[in-house]
Amino acid sequence: MNFDLTEERQMLQDTLRRFLGDRYGTAARNAILESDAGFSAEIWAELAELGVVGVLFGEDQGGFGGAGFDIAVVFEELGRAGVVEPLLDTAILGGGLIAALGDAAQQALVEDVIEGGLHLAFAHGEPTSRYDLNRVETTAVVSGDNITLNGRKAVVINAEAAGYLIVSARESGDASDPDGISLFLVPAGSTGMSLRGYPMLSGGRAAEVTLDDVTLPASARLGTAGAAYPAIVDRAAAASVALAAEALGAMGTASALTGEYLMTRKQFGRPIGSFQALAHRMSDLLIELEQARSAVINAAGHLGDDPALRDRHIHAARNLIGRVGRLVAEEAIQMHGGIAMTQEYELAHIAKRIVMTDHRFGDTDYHLEQFIALSAA
Amino acid sequence: MDLSYSAEDLAFRDDVRAFLDEKLPKESAEKIRLGQDLGKVAQEQWHALLNERGWLAPNWPKEFGGAEWNAVQRHIFEEECARANAPRVVPFGLSMLAPVLQKFGSKVQQDTYLPRILDGTDWWCQGYSEPGAGSDLASLKTRAVRDGDHYVVNGQKTWTTLGQHANWIFCLVRTDPDVKQQEGISFLLIDMDTPGIEVRPIILLDGSPEVNEVWFTDVRVPVENLVGEENKGWTYAKYLLTHERTNIAGVGFSQAGLDAVKRMARAEVSGGKPLIQNPHFAARVAQVEIDLMAMSTTNLRIISKAAVGQAPGVEASMLKVKGTIIRQEINDLARRAAGPYAMPFVSEELAGDNAPIGPDYAGPVAAQYFNNRKLSIFGGSNEIQRGIIAKVSMGGGK
Numbered sequence: 001m002n003f004d005l006t007e008e009r010q011m012l013q014d015t016l017r018r019f020l021g022d023r024y025g026t027a028a029r030n031a032i033l034e035s036d037a038g039f040s041a042e043i044w045a046e047l048a049e050l051g052v053v054g055v056l057f058g059e060d061q062g063g064f065g066g067a068g069f070d071i072a073v074v075f076e077e078l079g080r081a082g083v084v085e086p087l088l089d090t091a092i093l094g095g096g097l098i099a100a101l102g103d104a105a106q107q108a109l110v111e112d113v114i115e116g117g118l119h120l121a122f123a124h125g126e127p128t129s130r131y132d133l134n135r136v137e138t139t140a141v142v143s144g145d146n147i148t149l150n151g152r153k154a155v156v157i158n159a160e161a162a163g164y165l166i167v168s169a170r171e172s173g174d175a176s177d178p179d180g181i182s183l184f185l186v187p188a189g190s191t192g193m194s195l196r197g198y199p200m201l202s203g204g205r206a207a208e209v210t211l212d213d214v215t216l217p218a219s220a221r222l223g224t225a226g227a228a229y230p231a232i233v234d235r236a237a238a239a240s241v242a243l244a245a246e247a248l249g250a251m252g253t254a255s256a257l258t259g260e261y262l263m264t265r266k267q268f269g270r271p272i273g274s275f276q277a278l279a280h281r282m283s284d285l286l287i288e289l290e291q292a293r294s295a296v297i298n299a300a301g302h303l304g305d306d307p308a309l310r311d312r313h314i315h316a317a318r319n320l321i322g323r324v325g326r327l328v329a330e331e332a333i334q335m336h337g338g339i340a341m342t343q344e345y346e347l348a349h350i351a352k353r354i355v356m357t358d359h360r361f362g363d364t365d366y367h368l369e370q371f372i373a374l375s376a377a
Numbered sequence: 378m379d380l381s382y383s384a385e386d387l388a389f390r391d392d393v394r395a396f397l398d399e400k401l402p403k404e405s406a407e408k409i410r411l412g413q414d415l416g417k418v419a420q421e422q423w424h425a426l427l428n429e430r431g432w433l434a435p436n437w438p439k440e441f442g443g444a445e446w447n448a449v450q451r452h453i454f455e456e457e458c459a460r461a462n463a464p465r466v467v468p469f470g471l472s473m474l475a476p477v478l479q480k481f482g483s484k485v486q487q488d489t490y491l492p493r494i495l496d497g498t499d500w501w502c503q504g505y506s507e508p509g510a511g512s513d514l515a516s517l518k519t520r521a522v523r524d525g526d527h528y529v530v531n532g533q534k535t536w537t538t539l540g541q542h543a544n545w546i547f548c549l550v551r552t553d554p555d556v557k558q559q560e561g562i563s564f565l566l567i568d569m570d571t572p573g574i575e576v577r578p579i580i581l582l583d584g585s586p587e588v589n590e591v592w593f594t595d596v597r598v599p600v601e602n603l604v605g606e607e608n609k610g611w612t613y614a615k616y617l618l619t620h621e622r623t624n625i626a627g628v629g630f631s632q633a634g635l636d637a638v639k640r641m642a643r644a645e646v647s648g649g650k651p652l653i654q655n656p657h658f659a660a661r662v663a664q665v666e667i668d669l670m671a672m673s674t675t676n677l678r679i680i681s682k683a684a685v686g687q688a689p690g691v692e693a694s695m696l697k698v699k700g701t702i703i704r705q706e707i708n709d710l711a712r713r714a715a716g717p718y719a720m721p722f723v724s725e726e727l728a729g730d731n732a733p734i735g736p737d738y739a740g741p742v743a744a745q746y747f748n749n750r751k752l753s754i755f756g757g758s759n760e761i762q763r764g765i766i767a768k769v770s771m772g773g774g775k
Contacts, residue, residue: 127735130647130716154735155717176649198734201583201722201743208734267513277760326709333750337511337758338536341581341751348582352747355712359719359743365657366647 003297009073012055016074019050020081026346029082033349037161038205039085047085048116056091061099062111068303071238072245072296079249082349084203086119086158088242093235094120097166097183100231101223106185109164121162123153123186123209124232131362133236134178134229138211140169147221149184149192149214159207160197163188167211171226178229183222190214202352233307236361240314241303243357244296244321250354251292251325254332255285257347261336278335285331288324295320308374315371321357322364329354380674382449390453397461400426406462410637411733412741414585415464417500417542423464424497433495434471436620441479441491448681452628452673459629460636467539470494470501474547476620477564477613481605490566504534504548504567504591505614512761514549515558515611519593521550521565523600528552528565530573530596536755540576540589544569553608564610566602573597581751583744584724618757619693625756626676626700631669634707638662641714641738652714661713665706672703691769694762701752701759708746715739 005013023043032040047053055070057063071092078087095113098106098120112118129135138151149169159165165186173180186193192214195207222228262273262282272278299317302310329351333340340347358364382390405419427433435451437443446454475494478487493499510517519532530550540546546567553561567574573596578586605613639662642653652658679692712719718735719742733740753759 125717128646130645130652132648135649155720196734199722199724200720201747202720206720266509267511267516272512275760277763330705330750334753334759337754338506338751341754343580343582343584352582355746356720356743358713359715359717363713363716365655365661365713368657369648369655 005069005073009069012051012070013073013077015050016052016077017080019046020077020083024081024083026344029084029349030344032084033203038199038203039161043083044085045116047087048114053087053091053095053116054114056087057095057099057110057114061107062114068238068241068300071241071303072300075242075245076249076252076296079246079251079353080253082203082250082253082346082353086121086161086204088239088246089122089158090118090120090162092238092242093122094162094164094166096235096238097122097228097231098185098222100234101183101228105219106222109185112163118163119158119161121156121158121165122235123156123159123165123167125154125156127152127154129154131366132176133232134181135176136168136170136181137175138167138169140171140182140184142171142218142225145218147184147216147218149186149211149216151211153209153211155206156195156209157200157204157206159195159209160205165193165209166222167209168228168232169211173226180226181228181232182225183228183231184216184220185222186211186214186216186220190216200356202356203349230307237303237310237314239361240318241296241299243360244292244299244317247321247325247354247357248289248292248296250350251289251328253350254328254347254354255282255289257350258282258285258332258335261339265336272335281331281335285328288327292321292324308377312371312374315362315367315374318362318367319364319371322367325354325358326364382453386449386453389450390457393454393457396430396432397457397463400430401461401463402426405464409462409464411737412745420464420467420542421497421500424466427466428495428497433466434475436472437475438479441475441487442495448677448683451680452677455629456632457629459633462633467500469503469538469543469547470499470545472620473503473617474501477547477604477617480616481564481613485601486566486604499545500539500543502537502540502543502546502569502589502591504537504546506536507533508535512758514614515562517549517551517562519548519550520554521552521563521598523552524597526600527597528600528603530565530567530593530598532593534591534593535579535588537576537589537591538587540569540591541578541586546591547604549610549614552610556608559611561608562610562614563607564604564613565598566604567593567596567598571596571598581748583748584722585744585748587748619690625693626672626696627704627752628669628673628676628700631672631700631703631707634704634711635662635666635669637738638707638710638714641711641736644736644738645714645716647716658710658713661710665703665710668699668703668706672699675699691766694757694765697756698753698759698762698766704752705746705749708742708749711742712746715742719743 052074054063055065058066095110099110126137141148167184167186168181170180171182192212194210197205197207199205262278263271265272295317298313302313332347333351339345408415432444434443435446439445471494478490507517521528521530546569548565548567549562550565551561552563573594575592577590579588581587643651645652647655718739721734723740
């Protein structure tokens, strides 16, 4: 066994950490958070140039990475700096799905993504689907050479910036049948597709998407009709590695800020960190942070394995990260006191990033149930 | 022991329900339900409606115009108000300053300020915390220097809740820097319109402009605005803090919050079934509910022991710690229940008259989860409360 990063990944981590340290400080980030677009096109272009998008794709997909550890290294650094740019949505999900299912013509879009010229969004969740990946009520009906989509998609992150939405729709089966789900490339501005955009609490933007007789050519379908589910599950697993790693990075920042504050803030004539009631809780955070790192390593290391083994580690990691994330966010705020309640203090945004990862691709309880189901099988 | 409500209690509850049904403005209740800012006008309207009914000051003695309710009545009122989504009455004048004036204020101060608290002429805010004096409140530095018939005040207060609406502030100031910290503090009443006062908003992590910094530059305060004796302010401050904590268990809020979580969990579908039937979620809800059932009785037991107009002692610290843990756990459950729809940030402008994004109950839950982290920080953090409990129970304190 070897727990060191490869030389390439170590370089990637160093480069990204330095870049974000220089360019993504609190002031720069707060300006991005308050911008209309919700993210910075400039930062995006620079990330693409550094190869941060490309490393999220495999060599056969035109990238130079794509493994669990590549994802984990990138997202831990994004989390550490509280980055809100939509790498998960455009690259891991959107680009990843096209790379997995697309034909040669469609695959060309992946190149645009890697170069930083194209944004994507994965329009999968629906108003009542919650975290169930198999629940799709949006319909796709074939008529001659055309396909018509009807339905609603919920909290579609990055929808407004996306050149294409990758929309899941059902061609057969009942509302929760894993079979019968297809994915379609829907160009922005398609007739019949409307977006209601809004900001999110932890930064970035999303939209409610309504599909009202959106008519597409058959060439808009990704892969075989009704067979997209395994690719969706695979990308959800990759997204979970990314989210877990992002939360881990953000927890690192939260605990570093807390440690620093405990040593500098004085009350009753001494640093508050010298009170055992706080010192021991800080120690607990550091212990849990090591556990969180191990859970991310487990999930990242098994991302390429067969689904049963992969999912066991994915669900374990998301459950553990969900629990530890809440603990770290809440304890970091509590040990700081009032200062951590203010928008302008670094920790506010970081705490929101940590907690809100628990609302994407399954929360702490969802992953516990999935883990139990796998263990019982 | 008798755990049932008496006939009088039940009649009182009916009165409260009838009052809320008739008088609570629907628009205000809807805003509270959706976690929106009530605004000054609606807040003052509710204050006036309660005053008209004589229910504004349950804790005040009758001689000052209070209701003098017993513990059970207060409990019933709190619970019914929370369930009806009634606004919380702004406590700074009513529950914090008033008990201090009633016990330590001069006759003139009582006659001047207490009626104006009731009739809503004055909106008070609190000048206690400073950037360097949070948990260690006695280290405060805002200085008041006697100059003829005035004190000249310089310094900065912070975390001043709703200071943007207030026309008066009660402040702890340092009048003697050369003695033990606690012995050089005085309690001053300051008109916010006095030249030299500046209020600057602090935006909280959920985006709300709820608290402020208040800066004092050569602010001249008449000496008759000193409460009690000079340099005895710490005594009054401690007295006030025990009153601040009388309602801190927040049982009514917790019960209303738990009801809301259950409604959400009935509406949300997870794996093809209502979320409320999900065993993991149901277990989480049940655990909090069990804690809250006991808390409700703990709260009643403790406040029953304190005579009218008096505050409980160390038990108040226990109520605060456990009460805030329960409330925060309920906020966490509400956030979880909302699922992906917890992610949108529903600002006031987005809320407006627009249709909600997703189910309307989902809009405020994540913001409330973050906002209510304050519960275990303000009014003496839970760490400070635990210190008090330990000191009193093991150190032979009072």
